[in-house]
Amino acid sequence: MKSKGWDAELYEARHGFVWRFGEGVVEFLNPQPDERILDLGCGTGQLAAKIAAAGANVLGLDASPDMIGQARQNFPKLRFVLADAAKLEYENEFDAVFSNAVLHWILDRAAVVGGVARALKPGGRFVAEFGGKGNIRILESTIERVSAKYHGGQAPAKRTYYPSVGEYAALLEQHGLEVRSGQLFDRRTPLEGEDGMADWVRQFKWYYFEGLRPGQPEEALNELIEELRPKLYGPNGWFADYRRLRVWAVKL
Template sequence: MSTNTWDTALYEGKHAFVWKYGEDLLNLLSPQPGEKILDLGCGTGQLTAKIAETGAIALGIDADAAMIAGANANYPNSDLNPDLNLNLNFAVADAASFKFDTAFDAVFSNAVLHWIPDADAVIRCIYQALKPGGRFVAEFGGKDNVKFITSALSEALEEIGFDSQTLASHTSAWYFPSIGDYTTRLEQQGFDVIYAVLFNRSTALSDGNAGLRNWLLMFASRFLSQLSHEQQNLVIQKVEQRLKSSLYRDGVWNADYRRIRVVGIK
């Protein structure tokens, strides 16, 4: 789903907010016992398990095999762990090309779709996966999401001589649409959009002074992985210096998130 290399330990250890904020999105999904629900981009499975706890039959998919391995470790298959008593499974699959023989009552996705530039391919797969009348419930980064962070990162990389063409190609791999853009794409493929909102959500990062560093290592790895260890440290320090006055308060870094929430009916 992205060109990032995911560090599952860093994801679970320092970025639990990703799925903790997603728990509120489950209220919008309102899973019902017996429903078949696909969790698109499930990561290490926390929200997929929450869906299964309602009595729904949950399948979590992610393109990253390490994430699925983590999900299976966190929530062993019920055949192996009868005490779990959940209809819960995980599989490696790409959001832009997945296909299943079964049809789902709902497709759910939290903090994933901004990693996939080919939004139309994803929407097509989701639409085909749903039963008639099925619902698609998602939250992801919207227009100007982490604008302060990404601008500071781009400036810092340019200062150390990072190739501008490569920088532009990497930046374009994020997809932060406006409501108008995304809902139009949904409607063009047959969805009836019944709810859409764009909102600011400043998000506190864990680990005090190291919060922004951890965020960059986790979510901007496609930039930093091309640098030496010394260059990585230099870039991170430059980003921190640029953003300290705006995003650092009372010993805590805060990410300038803007999120889209949307519900579409097939």
């Protein structure tokens, strides 16, 4: 995420691994013909298209004009809407709500889960995967340390939410969703090419380097990359220390 928001071009060029890993989450969802399914935070639309390919009637929703614009261009026959996942206005409309790699970006988690619960039909399922407790522990602690140095000792506040299974299950239950499955697992994620880590930081963590003097963000980025190299650069190149939380819950 850069200051101007999500960058669809960089996302599609360098971060296709997000939806490629998400294909497993679509299989877990197991969409059926004619089901009405909401893809929450659909990005550039690749997983919405996979859900549609199963014969389901999918609606892709995303808060970024850039991402939704690209999704519409990629898949003109599918329906996409620009909206905030924390302000859903649907009532008993969907057989399933699906979400991949989105929910850790939204700090108002109660608003999201409340809206999802209202949007589902009774018996409908919520199937989601996102960053869970301990996600990018090495990456983020290093970014915070380098960023703090450039920001006079104090890194900018975190903008992500990485819950544990217990914490998220309690939240789902508070909103009338019965938790059938919750899993927290490490998923070391390869980043493409020699610039893979720098591209990842530019896309997902650039806010740690905003507000600095001209030239400083790139200087801080170079320093960060060298600090990360001994930790997250292996024989096959760069990787990120992702840990995912995958849940399946049903509206009672």
